[in-house]
Amino acid sequence: MPEAAARVPLITIGGFLGAGKTTLVNQILGQAGGQRIVVFVNDFGAINIDYDLVQTRDADRISLKNGCVCCSLNDDFVESVVGFVKQTESPDAIVVEASGIADPRALDSSLAMLETAGMVRSDAKLYVLDAANFQDLEFDDAETIIDHAAVNDIVLMNKSDLVQPEARRKINDLLAEAAPYSQVVETVNCDIAIDMVFGAAPVSSKITKSSGNELQTPQHAKTYQSWSCEFDGLLDREKFEVFAMSLPGKCLRAKGILRFSDAPEEPQLFNLVGYRATVEPKPRTEASALIRFVVIGLAETFDAATLEASFAQVVSEKRNGASD
Template sequence: MTARLGIIGGYLGSGKSTLVNRLLAGVLPGRTAVVVNDFGSVNIDADLIASASGDTIELTNGCICCQISDDALRTMTALAARGDLDHVLCEVSGVGDPAQLAAWRDFPGFSPGPVLVCADATAVRRLLRDEYVGDTVRRQLTAAEVVLVTKTDLALPAETQEAVEACREAAPRARLLVQDPTDPGAAATAAFAGPVPGTQNGGAPPDDPADRHATTHRSTALEDLGPLDVAAFARVLAGQAGRLVRAKGFLQDPAGRWHEIQLSGGRVDLRPRPPGRPAPEHPVLVLIAADPDAEDILGEVRTVLLHAATSPPG
């Protein structure tokens, strides 16, 4: 049996992990493996996990979730050799080029699935015009065979239409899907259940140097956060939204309750960690900036956030 290999790309915070969650919940027929950058980005309900070991989680619905280790070659060749998978889906890094993993579709044991790129309806037009990340976003869209416009529930109808037009201009040969706010899973089904679009999309080869601004992305992690006032901390993070392209992590309040926090598209989302999910090993917040002075920006934001984390409530 050959597994249909699909690629999921898109800029930081565009909804890739949300799409992966829906696919793991059984959108695709047969047995599916999803390869992700980090298990922590995928919300798997505890009662769906059959077993977990090493870099693989086995789910009760027959799907598996694999983490891309330092040796991507080992991960992909192992999946190609299994022979018991109907689908394999690879989530590309938020600043990565989906065209690079797409080459695996011709590897023995795989057959071509779509290269899908998520585009945040509330942010994609702004990102395409950004001096430092525009090349990265445009390159991702150019590589797409399917573009999925996400987060339409957060966008005004006119904003969604403008996002669609921007994506159509950046990826004129791609199949374009718009997420239905009332049925977001329908787009995921449509994206991966249909035939694979043509791959001649005019994209640059993976080693093209045009994506020079990808090197402006820098990240840091705050791992020395103790229990804190999570709502107050979220407000401070929101005040830094204009300086960051992404933030994501886990916080703990003084009562010992865990919370998930994300910054994406200039918005901060704070919510309690769902019941039944395993507790994180420790509080952590990953920050990403995209600017020639990204290292300085991250240092300054880090100082502000650490001060907020250690300040008394009130």
């Protein structure tokens, strides 16, 4: 298996027509902090309107039109991704905006092939649900949307400001039953922190933390909180596995560089999105041997003190460092 950190992180964005997928792409690009993000924009029609709305340079904006990236344009997509990754200066991340009719599952085989070949690392699958129009959809369309949402890591219940509380509750209840392993985030204009989107190789350099651990950007300061730590030491592998299993439901995102006492010279990358977690080897590309770990969640339910206490039980050896 190729080394994880050498692979380019890739996220997919799905959602029904008009849900706000391109808005989400631009939200991500607006928080990129100077990092290079290549965007694939797919439109089923012959004219790709969304392509012109993506706010990035032309060289990093690829139009896949007059077909669907999950079927007829699949080969073009794979070939283009390989071309970008093999560039002398490969992108920091890749974002794929699928067409409004695409089934998110149809890309799985291509992504798995690209991952196995060491080209990309699938960081997160996002789905944008149009809360304002969901209740007016025909039954078949609504059922399809829920079916598609259920296979994604994060579901953005977008345009939530246009929906009455009772209607939002019904959508949340429906998603909780149909998509129990997806994290649901209510958004306005797909406003979501980029650190929730990208995992072991975050591209955000704009987000800083106050003493209260709130993510300090104008959009997210009151919505998300984080807890993080950095220290020189080792973790107990079995205790960490138990700790990691307790995270889904308590947070939206967790990631880190870890070292375990049974293999101290083999740093590991940990990445949790929703209910999907991975641990894989990290190449020794930097001098730092510190353990670094961050957890991000919704402010209204986030309990940093409990997380810190639980993580402390995982540490088998600690020489120095601090938590935020």
